[in-house]
Amino acid sequence: MQRADGPSRGFATRAIHAGEQPDPITRAHTTPIYQTATFSFDTAEEKAAAMEQALAWQGGFFYSRTGNPTTAALEAKLADLEGAEDAVVGASGMAAVASALLAHLDAGDHLVTSNDIFVISRVLLEDDFPRRGIEVTGVDITDLGDVRAAIRPTTRVLFAETLSNPHMKVADIEALAVIAHEAGILLVVDNTFLTPYLLQPLGLGADLVIHSATKYIAGHGDALAGAVAGPKAHIDRVRAMLDVLGSCISPFNAWLVMRGVRTLPMRMDAHSRNAAALAGFLAAHPLVTEVRYPGLASHPDHAVARRLVGDPAGGRYGGMMAVRLRGGHATMNAFANALEVCELAVSLGDVYTLVYPMPKRDNLIRVSVGCEDIDDIVADFAQALDRAARVDGQRGAARPRG
Numbered sequence: 001m002q003r004a005d006g007p008s009r010g011f012a013t014r015a016i017h018a019g020e021q022p023d024p025i026t027r028a029h030t031t032p033i034y035q036t037a038t039f040s041f042d043t044a045e046e047k048a049a050a051m052e053q054a055l056a057w058q059g060g061f062f063y064s065r066t067g068n069p070t071t072a073a074l075e076a077k078l079a080d081l082e083g084a085e086d087a088v089v090g091a092s093g094m095a096a097v098a099s100a101l102l103a104h105l106d107a108g109d110h111l112v113t114s115n116d117i118f119v120i121s122r123v124l125l126e127d128d129f130p131r132r133g134i135e136v137t138g139v140d141i142t143d144l145g146d147v148r149a150a151i152r153p154t155t156r157v158l159f160a161e162t163l164s165n166p167h168m169k170v171a172d173i174e175a176l177a178v179i180a181h182e183a184g185i186l187l188v189v190d191n192t193f194l195t196p197y198l199l200q201p202l203g204l205g206a207d208l209v210i211h212s213a214t215k216y217i218a219g220h221g222d223a224l225a226g227a228v229a230g231p232k233a234h235i236d237r238v239r240a241m242l243d244v245l246g247s248c249i250s251p252f253n254a255w256l257v258m259r260g261v262r263t264l265p266m267r268m269d270a271h272s273r274n275a276a277a278l279a280g281f282l283a284a285h286p287l288v289t290e291v292r293y294p295g296l297a298s299h300p301d302h303a304v305a306r307r308l309v310g311d312p313a314g315g316r317y318g319g320m321m322a323v324r325l326r327g328g329h330a331t332m333n334a335f336a337n338a339l340e341v342c343e344l345a346v347s348l349g350d351v352y353t354l355v356y357p358m359p360k361r362d363n364l365i366r367v368s369v370g371c372e373d374i375d376d377i378v379a380d381f382a383q384a385l386d387r388a389a390r391v392d393g394q395r396g397a398a399r400p401r402g
């Protein structure tokens with residue numbers, strides 16, 4: 001049978017078929033969960049050869065921290081989807097972020113990062129890296145002059161999220177790649193919010209692309225996972241780092257992620273459609289003061305987003321947005337507490353709509369719009385905003401604002 005992947009096939013075909021084939025021993029149709037820690041050999045010579053090959057990152061298996069067939073199938077699929085030579089999968093998005101960066105930074109090196117990134121990535125970069133002698137400068141990633149000015153002779157890496165968590169800033173990957181490569185440094189991007197279905201940063205000049213596969217790639221909120229994709233020479237270093245840090249994924253979680261990613265295109269279409277409709281509804285709502293969604297013309301980076309991911313058929317800008325309500329903390333909590341269909345939770349990229357109020361971010365509310373019927377999502381927001389508006393009205397009556 002001909003393999004159904006390869007660059008000539010469409011994205012949905014590759015999301016289903018790439019990296020997988022019927023099990024060569026049993027002919028099992030889906031990739032089995034190779035739930036084993038170790039692999040056994042007939043002879044000492046075979047064992048030695050397998051270890052040598054695997055530790056040179058040339059394939060083969062001897063111990064599941066270093067490599068496992070279920071994980072390898074997922075890695076091949078994700079490499080295909082990102083248009084990468086290779087990909088490596090780890091225990092979580094943070095395992096991916098930490099090992100991708102640590103593999104390319106030593107004491108004395110300098111990193112330029114967007115100052116709007118996922119909170120734990122920020123802890124790693126701002127608190128942990130300086131203790132290890134890695135200097136870090138944060139910049140406004142949408143200000144290309146600011147980015148250029150931050151680069152020093154010791155800078156090795158420019159790091160950004162393609163669409164930032166939580167402020168929804170859009171990184172101009174094409175322009176950032178030019179800046180990075182003029183300086184001879186790597187552009188490493190976290191593509192969690194957009195996924196390879198909407199944006200393939202390697203094709204725009206990025207050197208490494210990272211995912212919290214916990215989010216859209218797995219898509220069902222049932223497994224933690226991370227991935228890094230790029231040229232094999234870079235990925236070999238990340239593999240070695242993941243191996244010594246012991247941040248391997250379990251074969252079962254790799255299997256869950258693989259099951260999820262097969263439907264990535266359908267889910268991203270639904271997330272994008274629903275989010276566009278919800279953003280339109282919220283932008284027109286009197287209690288809503290701010291809607292940050294890259295598909296809206298009012299978003300400061302809309303033109304960049306349109307160039308990078310917009311399609312003429314109506315645009316697919318993903319399922320993430322951030323909103324603010326009139327009345328601040330009290331209104332935010334009243335709204336959140338009144339939701340009936342949408343769930344209050346951290347995390348994102350799930351088929352369930354997840355709402356995350358952030359009192360420490362000036363009462364920004366991050367919304368990961370799920371795949372439920374859009375009428376149900378909008379109706380839930382509408383009734384919760386009505387309840388919050390009553391709280392806002394009471395505040396107004398008790399304490400008139402000038």
Ligand SMILES: *Cc1c(COP(=O)(O)O)cnc(C)c1O
Pocket residue numbers: 092093094095097118121161165190192193211212213214215224225226
């Ligand atoms: C959640 C997230 C991470 C971390 O991923 P985990 O799987 O939770 O470790 C990294 N980057 C972004 C943009 C995220 O949203």
